[in-house]
Amino acid sequence: MKHKGNVRNILITTVKRQKWLSIGILIAVLGAIGASLIPPLLLGKIVDSITEGDAVAFSFFVLYFVVLALTGFMDTARESLLTVFGQKITHALRSRLMEKFLGLSADTINQQEPGTMVSRFVGDVDTVENLFTSGIISMFADTCKILSILAVIWFRNKGLTLVLLFLLPFLFWFTRHVQKNMLTAQIENRRAVGRASGHVPETIHNIRTIHCFGKEKYMEERYDKYISDSYRAMERTNFYDAIYSPVILILNAVVVAVVMLLSASGDQQILTFFGMSAGTAVAVINYISQIFTPVESLGMEIQTIQSAMAGIHRINEFFNLEADEADRASGKRQGVRKTAKDISEQKKQVTIDKIHTADAGDQTAVSFENVVFGYDEHLVLEGVSFEVKKGEQVTLSGRTGAGKSTILKLLLGLYEPQSGSIRIGNVSATEVPEEERRSLFGYVEQSFHMVPGTVREQITLYDRSITEKQVQAAARLTGLEDSIASLENGYDTVCTPEIFSQGQWQLLSIARAAVAEPSILLLDEITANLDVETEKEVLQALRRVSENRTVISISHRTSAEMGRIIMV
Template sequence: MSNQRRPQRGGPAGFGPGGGNMMMMGQKPKNFKATLKRLIGYLRPRSKALTAVFFAAILSTVFSIVGPKIMGTAITELFEGAYDKMKGVQGGGIDFHRIAQILFILAGLYVISSIFNFIQQYIMSSVAQKTAYDLREDVNQKLEKLPLRYFDSHSNGDILSRMTNDIDTISSTLQQSLTQFITSIVTIVGIVIMMLSISPLLTLISIVSLPLSIFAIRPILKRSQKYFADQQRTLGQLNGHIEEMFTGHQVVKAFGHEKKAGDEFDDVNDELYQAGSKAQFISGIIMPIMTFIGNISYVLISVVGGILVTQRAISIGDIQAFITYTRQFTQPITQTANIANIIQSTVAAAERVFELLDEKEEEKENASQHIGEKSGTVTFEHVDFGYENDLLIEDMNIAVQQGQTVAIVGPTGAGKTTLINLLMRFYELNGGSIKIDGIDTRELSRSELRQNFGMVLQDTWLFNGTIKENIAYGKKDATEEEIILAAEMAHADHFIRTLPEGYDTILNEEASNISQGQKQLITIARAILADPSIMILDEATSSVDTRTEVLIQQAMNHLMAGRTSFVIAHRLSTIRDSDLILVMDQGTVIEQGTHEELLAQEGFYFDLYNSQFSKKAAG
């Protein structure tokens, strides 16, 4: 297949559902638990690495948690030594050697804690990136299997947003928040144990703040979930709008659409601002609430702890350690709450990715047949087709013999391109069958089926690469001699050699560094090189000048010789010599025959032909 081009958003020419972002407005995750469980499924292949991360996080946290207790011991040693010296106790004084030993142990613990922290971050970064890699692979493979109708009903920007922004959100959460979540849980448990070892009474006062914190932030988390879903949705819409406007910026400027495009951008951008600001504001007030509740607990512990110190019920070093633990205790709780909030955004992003992965794929191939000696006979037998529930093509019957040229004509929206899409099996039939060389196309693999076709469309499609690579796209193992010969037959060799790099000239993404006519010449060369048994031409010479058109028409006549050809014609003068002309209107072939036969009928084709000429056609 030489020049397949995906239809632009809004449905194929002729019919089709309107374009637009099909995401539900204001949608939040439909099934939070199921989506989270499915996301966790992507981590299972790396369970060993996650286990290593888990133990590294535990060890890092444990060594860090013990620190304040040891620091408290050093402070007690310092305080008691200074107190004994002040009291004049014999042999009293500060034991700096003992304090140095304690501080040395403390430094060692923090170094070991840092090493384990480095290990967990290193392993987790690999796990996160590999998981994102798997998701991108799955999405990419899914996009290759989706039918054309999916791309007709979703904007390019929304699809790109799912594959980039949403997967990046998942990757960032795994890399940053998962290890933080593990660390926070271990820290909470460890600190509670250390606090109980110092004073059960003070621990009780500190823990009372925990249910109070949960009660305070729970309604906030519920509200933030909706806004984070809105944020991801509108981000996809914004990407879609930007992609469309900047890809077609010349058309936007040519038709003075700048203001409207700017207004549309402002509307979507404002919606994203509203959703993003609400999501960030609601998630942002979690920290102040947690800090406020933590400060109340901190004040109570300081007062009660001071009383216990005066009563000699607890050492001053222990109360200092306990106050440190109290500060550390609120931090992991706050982090856990923030992570829970981040998970809302991540699940919303994951659901959008999984929605794409769950889209209905093209019907599975039943490649039970193979085309042997290619001849190019095509038959439509009682074909029914509709994009939705209503049939647009009913009981269509066409018989095309090998080597015939079939012209398809009709007004805009008649279904000409739809007929080609059915022939190429871009859409599945509702009923009937299409056969090539007597074999139902549904019994062939799509790859084998499409290898029999060459397409030259009115709208050219070229990719970022050299001219040589673009021509060779029609044949994988093409030699340089074959590429040059195809270009010569398409009358493209001359202008290619005038370029600075010749056949190695690199075309940019929009191929805007060559003219529209030159693009068409390259796509024709691509079709010639592919050497298919069936050609599909959609007004292939419409973008070139009159002189070049004559040369191309000669090349096309050479290309079409001995091949079955389907020509979508807009200028009826170009298809007068066709073996068969199909006249379509509203999805139905209403007339068929040769040019002379159709004129003799004085029906739809007769009126259509005369409308293009100032005087009545004669015979």
């Protein structure tokens, strides 16, 4: 299996896990097809008996309505089971998508359009669900129904069967022509909707810049263009959808009329193929209606399948993107891709040991050497070099946009430099195992990002390896111990925005960074949004937390307390 998250593999796994549900769907499909063939035959028998003057047994009427009820029950069972099965598919796909998404590097995520990324989780997954609920299985059922009806009609009216066999290739061609055009329009619509969806968060994120440079009209025109592209694509889809059903209905009526005229012609040769009794005529008309209905549905199912295939293609692109990133990182970190668990654990332990050995024998904690990095075509860092000694406190300073925050993200291994090296001791920043980064780095941002849960969970981030003793020590170190104790349920209090002040939330952010007892603290302008009094309180807590640790901070303001200044 090339990609663990490949849609095909996920679908196969889900089908295997839902074996009894799959069997139930198959029974319901075949049962509905078989039951639907019986009522026209019974109705024809009843009509023939009446026209011949024979008495019709009451049991025929009862059987007729029982079979109709059974057909309806089997159809309902099929739809219900398909709905459940589709939900299972949706759950499996979205779970795997999120798993892959969380494994992507920040650099890879930043290169994706937010709207396009969201559309994969929502619209594309829904189309894959439709692939089963109203696509492949429904298409299989309708195909079986068409073949079954043709087989029954052959024994009742061979001429009609030949007429239908003559028309089916035309219907197939017409359906394919319509659906190909609809698929093209749908793909264009998806792209336009993805761009429009991404335009809104982009506008919100850059709203100050837009107002500053008077670009409101430009952003409005861009959004209008995306919406117009979507509308034009939808208009083409609606046009083809509108012409398809009338053509099918007209053909239905024409076939019935032709067969009825031929059966009443009186020519013996024609009657050999088209002659039939009144009861057979009733059954045949019923069957003609039944065969054109699934043909019409078949067209819609082909559309659904093609739309789903476009969705699958887009989802697989996402999985391939993740796999390519993983392969690239793996190639750099290991040289050759190896999946054996013991080898992976061995390499991980070697990396950890190298970090600790470097800390013990080398006074260099962090080093940048001729680092070059940029976003797309925009170069942010060019030939940046500096060293930070173990236990040293340094401050990165420089103009806005100079790349100070980018340096921290490179150090955290979120991005990889385009050239140059970034090392933690003797180890490349990208070689640090993800599960070890929290014990190595403590990262504090400008504002606190709350997660759902209690005060304890804000600090631990659901890391079970962190003990209660460590949580309380971090709270005590930042001066939050009394504030937390005053809460109704202490550390078990469910967090809401109003339970702490802005300064206390920032102290909680420092506690979160310090709780795993990291050797390096990274601080990204943590006092930028605080008033003077609150800033003093936060800086006092920071002095306690920074003791015996390497500290790299970002600040526009410089002072003697900030240690050595590195200009960026």
